Amino acid sequence: MTKPKIAIYDFTDCEGCEVKLVSLRERLLLIEKKVDIINWRLGQEHFESGPYDITIIEGTPVTEYEIKLLKELRENSKILIALGACAALGGIPGIMPEKDRKVWYEKIYTAQYHPKGIDASPLSAHVSVDFSIHGCPVDEDEVVKAVEELLSGKAPTYCGYSVCFECKVAGNPCRIVESKPCMGPITQGGCKAVCISGGSPCYGCFGIRDQANIPALIKIFEKFADENEIKRYLTMFHNRTPQITEQVKKIDEYKK
């Protein structure tokens, strides 16, 4: 049996999810035995132009070049996987609204600067994505799980429970009970509630779970947080998630 041909790409982002791939250590070696990585700029010089059986993309396509390349990669790949919050959701770069970019280019670079970036959207804004390995950064076990499912010929699957389930397993006190906003109830599990366990908030980087009741959670937030705080929580990773931006719009309209 020939090994599946893999390409790994990083668009505009922090490359932390690729760092996580290296952190797989021994498990990375095991994966490498079962696949043929024929294109990975960060890891190797060896390069083949495809077609690819699986293309894994980290980061947001921000420049015109990246958007074009993404479309070409889609055409040349059987399976296209988004790796991490930037690729899957737009993530932190997605906080910057397209309409505000011009002002910030001027402030950060000067008015003479010729920008390369257009907008920071998830991959799915431009092409169809077969599966997203979520997280900012991704979790090692989730990467291995998705890769094993793919290699066994099975469609990879998402966790069927929310972060709350894992948060209870971790023995954390509930943030919402303590009157702190938390995206855990509407967020897919898989992260092992690592942020909440460390004392940080959950901003939902693992993606919105199926049948999440977002308006109900916002209603709960309203009991102890003002609208600006609620909006900041909702948009930390999800400023490009339609289900969320719809709700943010409603908050803005209600204010008027």
Next chain:
Amino acid sequence: MISNEFIAKIEGHGSLKIDWKNNKVKLNIHEGERLFEGILVGRTAEESHWITPRICGVCPIAHNLASLSAIEDAYGIEINETSKLLRKLMMAGQIIQSHVLHLFFLVLPDYIGIDRGTELAQKDPKSFAKVLLLKELGDDIARIVAGRNVHPTRTTVGGFHKIPTKDELRILLEKLKETKDAVEWTAKFFSKLEYPELNVELELVAHKDGQIVSSNFGATVSIKDYKENIEEELRDYSTAKFGKYQGREMMVGSLARLAIGFKETPSVDGETLGVDKFIDKLNFQNPFHNNLAQAIEILQFYKQARKIIEKLLQMEMDAKIPTSETPSVEERSGKTLGVEYKGIGAVEAPRGGLYHEIHLDSSGIITYANIITPTVQNLTSMEKSSQALLDQTTDKDQKEREKLLNMLIRAYDPCITCSVH
């Protein structure tokens, strides 16, 4: 479009534009702009150290700590001794993580005739086992102190949400002891590599005692005056700015820190450091030696990590976050204080001096942010050294010179994602 036009095995997207006829080279930076200084505006003090690590997944702890110290500087918060030690330990873990990744996965393949770093597993399984041990060590320090190996979860303004238990620290100390051979082997190994020859007049710049110090012509200045002394220039072929120190091309990072004598690491268990013999081998006019400097730093920060843990184990750890100096929530939410807060946080990140400046309004909302990353400061020197390499290798063929240029860029360990941010 699907091509290999960018330099492989560096963080981010850059390429060298070489004019072979006229023997000229330019370093083009293609990374998309994320506009972090704009993303931060409108966010809160507690969100800045959450957002800025996402500038770079290779040195997130450095950004996390730079933002925290900027906010603490703005609010006049003095963190306690436990927090100071734990943050130093985090940083030691960060430097080990970053240098190990760079040296073994990005640099070493050039020197031993492999392509992907993991090919060492077949070529020399014993050595690769050591590499994995070192990778695990860096990740474990970050995980146990900062909460996760990439992007911290435990830090907060004023200290830590959660500090490690003494049991966790004891486990970490054991791990450090097990890794001793691998760390020493690394310094020895990289001191025996044959680095390409190159002679460049380098302006090496690093922090020492709250000041920015240059090895060459540059005057010593306070870190608070970073903005006036590190000028950022626009280049029409780059989405990153190019940094200069008092008007001259500058190099920051491991080689610069060792030139300035950044860390005179104290001895551990009565052992002497044993780094002098390696430092003697450094040529501070050859940027390729930055890689040996990184290997020496792994040893230094390894020893520092052990020392810090031993100290923490002996003392009573204090998990409290100082509140007396901190404006209360009511104050921060804007009713009583009308002043604007301004703070500067600087750290020596794996790749060199990193500066975060943050201003907040009376309700704790960020109104201004300025970030200067190490790679911005290195870009000018990378270009200058590339030109020097072209000038000093005219006897070699084009293919070899191209290979050497790529190796030179890698030697700087550029983080282009940081440089554009």
